[in-house]
Amino acid sequence: METAFDVLLKRGFVEQCTDEEGLRTLFQGKKVAFYIGFDPTAQSLHVGNLLGLMAMMHLKMQGQHPLAILGGGTAMVGDPSGKNEMRDVLTRETISRNKERIKKQLKWYLKPQEGNATIVDNAEWLLKVDLIKFLREIGSCFSVNRMLTMESYKIRLEKGLSFLEFSYQLLQAYDFWQVCQRYGCRVQMGGSDQWGNIVAGIDLIRRKEGAQAYGAVFPILTTSNGQKMGKTARGAVWLSGDILSPYEYYQYWINVDDQDVSRLLKLYTFLPLEEIEKLSLLKGEDIRLAKECLAYEATKITHGPKAAEIAQKTSRALFGQGEDYSKLPSTTINLEEIGKGIPVSSILVMTKLAKSKSEARRLIEQGGFYWEGERLKDKEFIINRSFLKGKSEFLVRCGRKKYCRVVVVEESPEEMSR
């Protein structure tokens, strides 16, 4: 019989786990609480975190009970795993700001209000911990010798590791023990860099409870030629729409490597495996169709069906047939300003297509700027009223695939709101 765990296995979510048979039996039939932690170290979760969320959603659909730990306590310390440099110690204010945002995201995916999913903040127990008691009860269970041999510390042992970060593993192990007691949770999952921390928790539970706990880790997201995925020019692929618009999110998926499509479809969409198999048979140019499915489904999951549709329409309009790119991110410019004349380089900065005027000039010079589809190579060009020819909306393109809409308005937005 196929268990919920098998679903994850088949879709390629499991890179490594402690006891495959054990997990399979555990997931047979009855509800099992399992947990994944999310530390609020940034303003938003990113596609890497989404992998865990996808796993949680899958298991939830299979009738299991996911438990998300919001790492309000652990974020105070900072996980050194997988990092090759010391982390900045985040201020309490930053953490609590991030926490609010990330909690919203977790709710969006896990929908705890429907039941069968729980979100807890580990600050709840970690902030109350008494140091001496902790060291005696938990610290005594850890062997520094053993910790030092762990892969996750290896880089950092060369580059520097403070005690603060070193102790992170104890906190995560403690977390696991806590949720084991509080929720009867005996399974933890995470990114592959979490292996060490997860195993530490399993050991702690064995020592404290004499109980068997389990762990599984997801593969690291790399492109087929070995580079880390989830990076764009603008940094990580954020899940929050106000940092990365649904359109840009959609584009990220559309632009994925051919060779990664099938794997990503399994991981980042809920499409049935048979369907994915069919899509994987596509060859050459047609692979784009599979990418469209991927992009659409993935965008639907994080931004909703409506946003996904708009993103798809916009994308098609810009790169294929169709005219409706009205939903493309746009920048408004005051007509009065245009009257005075604005250098093109400034327009590029305003539309955020270039970070600075120097960069904008460079880009124009190199022939990477297009105004209404026409290459404009004069970096000193001044946009003025006569150039607009009475139109009030323009499509601006930068490079091969970055677009922005420029809308000319009579008055500045501030004046309009007054």
Place this chain on the structure above:
RNA sequence: GGGGAGGUGCCAGAGUGGUCAAAUGGGGCGGGCUGUAAACCCGUUGGCGUUGCCUACGAUGGUUCAAAUCCAUCCCUCCCCA
């Protein structure tokens, strides 16, 4: 606490008084080729009012006509010893 080595651009890593906005590689960006793919080739990669100016080589002061380079103090990291 003692001794040694270091902190350079997005990253890695040269440079050890002027010729340094800083070699080289990676990454990024732009162009070409294409399928909004990969690979490959070419160009580019601090900012600005761009033949010039400003800000930058851990921080702050100092020496000098001139400092990433010399001196002082401080902060941080690594290694060895305790």
